Amino acid sequence: MTLTLSEAGQNVVAGTFGRAMKRAGEALGSMSGQIIDVQTPVLRRCTAADVLAMAGGAESVVLAVYVGITGSLQGHALLLFAPRDAHRLAQILLAGLLGPGELPIESTTDPLSYDELELSALQEAGNVTISAFLNELGMHLHEPVQPTPPQVAVEMAGAVLDAVLLDLVSDADQVLAAKTSFSEHGRAIDGTLFVLPRADSLRVLLDALGAIGI
């Protein structure tokens, strides 16, 4: 079943998702020790092709951290970075964890190659960021929302996103996509957070917010 959201209902969801995405950006900033700017989130009902365009095109290469959303609200969350920005973020995170003397040498030859430490740090960054989003959302819900273990992939955006999109469009032509971008204050580490809820599971959120039927 697909839930049809009125404009007012969509605004309520957008406001709640927006606050949760700001929390996610704050969590990423806290973890990295950097000031992270969070763009005003957008919430769109759109086609699978539109989502791919929002991610920079199906062939754009990204480092993606994927977390499934289970529990009373269901869906998918992805944190995407351009490969060079992902390397920079990994270096910042590892410097904080290991100390400057132990920092691995930054690889500049192949932006698509990551060592295990970098992948682990980025996976954890995605986990912390998306969990912060879910924790904020969970404050509005009567039943828990749980993340699945994070998965990380370096691939074309289309290849990473299509499994998620196929799960959502099997019985609908459109998906509800929430997106925001993070950037490090002063020097760009552009990241994009996508949250793609199953439309039929949004009822639990609307109900909890008292927005059902508006």
Next chain:
Amino acid sequence: MSLTATSSLLAAGIGEMVLSSSPDDHLIAYGLGSCIALAVWDPRARVGGLAHFMLPSGPANSSSPVKFIDTGLDTFLRALEAQGAVLNRSTLKAAGAAAMLTVGGGLAIGKRNEEMMQTSLTERGLNLTAASLGGNVGRTVQLEVADGRFLIKSLSSVTEL
């Protein structure tokens, strides 16, 4: 060898198909993961088509004619015949159906897509000439209408199938 980037690139977006009889055209589908692309080329009529299927089965869909393999395959094949292609002398090549992420408890849509493609073609008396299916790599594919070459680009290589 590289994929061509010219004004005669015709892209099949997710759930879409493109067809051409112009030798200048290059038919392309970007960033396939679990989706599956089927390229058909008739060497005598010099007609080619590329379909970017999303899911194994579902109702016919006018806005995305090849969203589902079971209901979209005939739409694609009939469109090729309308352009002059004869299927039993054409090459049929497929790519995609990868498993990039474990989504929804191991739904394995890619594997189901591969099985449905094989079954649906067999039911119609057709077989794949060549295929690059499965694994965990993303693929961009390109069919050259002029000579039927089918190129597959991943992050690490470009190969001809």
